[in-house]
Amino acid sequence: MNDMLGHLDRLWDGLLVTMQLTVLSFAGGLVLGTVLAVMRIVPILPLRIAATAYVECVRNIPLLVMLVLFVFGLPEIGILYSLFWTVVTAMSLYAGAYIADIVRSGIMTVPAGEGQAARALGLTTGQMLRFVILPQAFRTMVQPMTNLLIAVALNSSLAAAVGVIELTGEVDLINLEYADAGLTFILATACYLSLTLTIGLLSGRLERRLAIRR
Amino acid sequence: MRTSLRTRVRSLLLIAGATVVVASTTACGGEAALPTPGSNNASSGADSIEKILAETPIAGSLPAGSTMAKIKESGKLRVGGTETAALFSLRDPITGKLSGFDATLSQMLAKYIVGEPKTELVQVTSQTRELLLQNGTVDAVFATYTITPARAEKISFAGPYYMSGISIMVKKTDSSIKSMADLAGKTVATQSNSTAATTLTKTIPTATPLLLATNDECLQAVRQGRAQAYIIDQAILIGNAVRNNDVKVVGAPFTQEPYGVGLPPGNAEYKQFVNGWLKKVMDSGLWARLWKLTVGTAVESDPPATPAIGSVAGS
Numbered sequence: 111m112n113d114m115l116g117h118l119d120r121l122w123d124g125l126l127v128t129m130q131l132t133v134l135s136f137a138g139g140l141v142l143g144t145v146l147a148v149m150r151i152v153p154i155l156p157l158r159i160a161a162t163a164y165v166e167c168v169r170n171i172p173l174l175v176m177l178v179l180f181v182f183g184l185p186e187i188g189i190l191y192s193l194f195w196t197v198v199t200a201m202s203l204y205a206g207a208y209i210a211d212i213v214r215s216g217i218m219t220v221p222a223g224e225g226q227a228a229r230a231l232g233l234t235t236g237q238m239l240r241f242v243i244l245p246q247a248f249r250t251m252v253q254p255m256t257n258l259l260i261a262v263a264l265n266s267s268l269a270a271a272v273g274v275i276e277l278t279g280e281v282d283l284i285n286l287e288y289a290d291a292g293l294t295f296i297l298a299t300a301c302y303l304s305l306t307l308t309i310g311l312l313s314g315r316l317e318r319r320l321a322i323r324r
Numbered sequence: 325m326r327t328s329l330r331t332r333v334r335s336l337l338l339i340a341g342a343t344v345v346v347a348s349t350t351a352c353g354g355e356a357a358l359p360t361p362g363s364n365n366a367s368s369g370a371d372s373i374e375k376i377l378a379e380t381p382i383a384g385s386l387p388a389g390s391t392m393a394k395i396k397e398s399g400k401l402r403v404g405g406t407e408t409a410a411l412f413s414l415r416d417p418i419t420g421k422l423s424g425f426d427a428t429l430s431q432m433l434a435k436y437i438v439g440e441p442k443t444e445l446v447q448v449t450s451q452t453r454e455l456l457l458q459n460g461t462v463d464a465v466f467a468t469y470t471i472t473p474a475r476a477e478k479i480s481f482a483g484p485y486y487m488s489g490i491s492i493m494v495k496k497t498d499s500s501i502k503s504m505a506d507l508a509g510k511t512v513a514t515q516s517n518s519t520a521a522t523t524l525t526k527t528i529p530t531a532t533p534l535l536l537a538t539n540d541e542c543l544q545a546v547r548q549g550r551a552q553a554y555i556i557d558q559a560i561l562i563g564n565a566v567r568n569n570d571v572k573v574v575g576a577p578f579t580q581e582p583y584g585v586g587l588p589p590g591n592a593e594y595k596q597f598v599n600g601w602l603k604k605v606m607d608s609g610l611w612a613r614l615w616k617l618t619v620g621t622a623v624e625s626d627p628p629a630t631p632a633i634g635s636v637a638g639s
Contacts, residue, residue: 182541185548193534193550273513273534273545282451282535287522289475291451 117284118297124280125301131198131266131276132305136259138202143209148239150214161210168207174268176200181272197269205262212254216247249320256313260306267302277301373428373617376610377441380432383601391594392437395463401434404448404456404465404586406517408538410563411619412468425618426466426583429485432610433464433585436601450517454478457588464598465586468557470519476638480591481584482598484631484639485611489577490520491558493565495546496572501553503575507531513542513551520555523579539564546571557581563622582636599633606630 149161168176180200181193220243228238270279281298285291386393395401405426407415413427422445431441446462453469456462457479468488471481494501501507508530514520516535524533534551536542543564545551554561561573585602587595605611612627620627633639 181550182544182548185550190549270516270535271537273536275533275535279516279535282516283521283525283533286450286517286519287474289454289472289478291455295451 120280120284121277121297121301124275124277125305127194127274127276127280128263128266128278128301129305131194131201131269131274132259132263134198135201135205135266136262138198139205139209139258139262142202142206143211144213144244146206146210147213147217150210151217152235165207165210168204169211171204173201173204173265174271176204177268177272193272193274197272197274201262201266201269204265205258208258208261209255212251212258213247215254216249216251217243219250220246249322252313252317252320256309259309259313263305263309264302371613371617373423373614376428376614376617377431377435379608379610380435380441381604381608382439383436383597386437387593390597391463391588391591392597395437396439399438400442400444401430401437402446402461402463403430403434403443404446404453404462405430405467406447406449407445409468409560410539411559411622413466423618425486425614426468428614428618429585429605430464430466432605432614433598433601436604453586457586460588463588467586468518468583469586470581471584471636471638472519473638475586479589480587480595481639482587482595483584483602483633484582484636485585485602485606485633486583487628487631488557488559488581488583490523490555490579490581491561491577492574493543493546493554493556493561493571494552494574495549496570498552501574504528504578507553507555510552511550513545513554514556515539515542518556519581520557524555543568543571559619559622566622582631582639584639602633 146161146164149157150165152158177197177200180196184190184196224242224246225238228242233241266276267278269276270282273279275283277298281294285294288294383392386396405413405422407413407422409424409426412424413422414424415422430443434443435441446456448456448462448465448467453465453467454475457465469475469481470488471484475481492501492504492507501510504527507524507528511532511534512524512528513534513536514524516537521533521535524531534542534545536545539556539560542551542554542556546554547568547570554564558573558577565571565573585598587598611630615627
């Protein structure tokens with residue numbers, strides 16, 4: 111056990127990779143999800159159909175299946191790049207589908223009158239979204255986004271199944287050496303918990319700062 | 325209108341039902357007509373798993389109140405194993421039966437204790453093996469389980485029953501890797517439930533391990549170029565090279581991996597009993613015959629000498 115505690119630095123390395131996976135995948139998902147949400151509300155039918163089809167498809171595929179498809183499927187058609195970025199790609203595409211729905215529901219909370227007023231002032235669709243709709247919409251999204259960020263952080267443990275040595279992968283490795291699954295997984299749980307509690311704490315602050323005092 | 329619709333629905337259901345009955349009877353007939361590979365082997369006189377199981381001895385009287393007596397009472401041996409280890413314990417997707425060296429050995433132990441080869445498989449991984457033995461979920465673990473002193477502190481090992489060694493598999497076109505030292509700086513795939521990963525990180529710290537769940541995933545990683553090499557039990561690698569002509573096995577095995585039967589901790593009587601069974605199986609030649617039918621199908625050599633029971637640290 112004392113030997114094993116000497117490997118806390120390895121747990122930290124694993125936690126770092128988990129955090130990188132989480133942040134990068136969430137950032138990618140945020141960009142994709144916002145684009146998808148906008149596609150679903152603009153008055154252009156093909157865009158709406160495409161975005162709806164994407165969200166419905168991706169949301170209904172288990173993440174592990176997506177990861178295996180990307181890691182072992184892409185090389186079959188000649189696309190091979192670093193394992194870490196392959197996993198980030200798959201997780202971003204996955205998170206994007208969920209974020210699209212969060213953003214869309216956020217936009218729905220902005221009264222239609224705001225959009226009409228923006229039009230009356232002569233703003234283009236882009237300006238209307240950028241200056242009027244989205245800033246108000248993002249406020250209501252803080253809590254659902256936090257939930258999703260936590261989900262992405264925890265889902266990143268699936269990356270261990272396709273060979274990324276993040277927190278869970280590192281725990282597997284340490285466990286092979288010291289045969290102490292109970293303790294290693296309790297330590298991993300503590301790491302995940304501290305990560306997600308931090309996310310929750312930060313989001314609470316963000317929400318209070320963004321709140322409009324009426 | 326309504327009644328006619330109802331009768332129509334009813335007649336449709338009747339037709340559907342009749343079709344199902346016809347289909348199932350033809351299916352049964354077809355199955356009965358096909359001889360199973362096992363029975364075919366037996367009638368032609370060749371050795372088979374069935375024969376080995378039939379010749380497996382049954383233990384005499386079991387001490388009352390012992391672990392063995394309790395297992396016999398329950399009517400089956402609860403085995404911790406896997407379904408994905410080629411040559412050792414692999415589930416046939418068509419017959420649904422487990423085959424391989426470990427799988428058959430566990431059935432032989434079940435017959436020795438219970439009187440018939442009845443096992444109940446509990447899937448184990450490297451994370452769960454010790455815990456499932458400690459909390460009594462399984463009676464024995466047969467899972468290419470390398471005996472190590474660290475593991476022996478948590479549980480007991482009977483055996484070793486098999487001496488394995490780790491070897492390297494690379495793409496056939498690769499000529500840069502010939503030994504363990506050549507793996508420096510390379511990405512090396514291995515199964516996440518094997519000791520090969522630890523061996524790698526300890527001896528070649530500059531190599532990047534790629535831990536994947538199954539043999540097929542590791543094989544695929546090398547063929548696709550995601551990993552430059554794959555290290556695991558030599559017999560498994562040779563099996564891969566036999567089935568796929570774009571990979572090859574290089575170098576002699578560079579470790580000794582003694583496989584043991586994982587047993588619950590602190591039960592010397594049970595451990596001694598299982599060791600006694602192993603000795604009988606080895607001395608009677610059943611061990612060598614089983615090796616020929618499983619691991620031996622991938623390795624072109626005579627069965628190796630049986631390892632001496634209790635010969636390694638931790639056993």
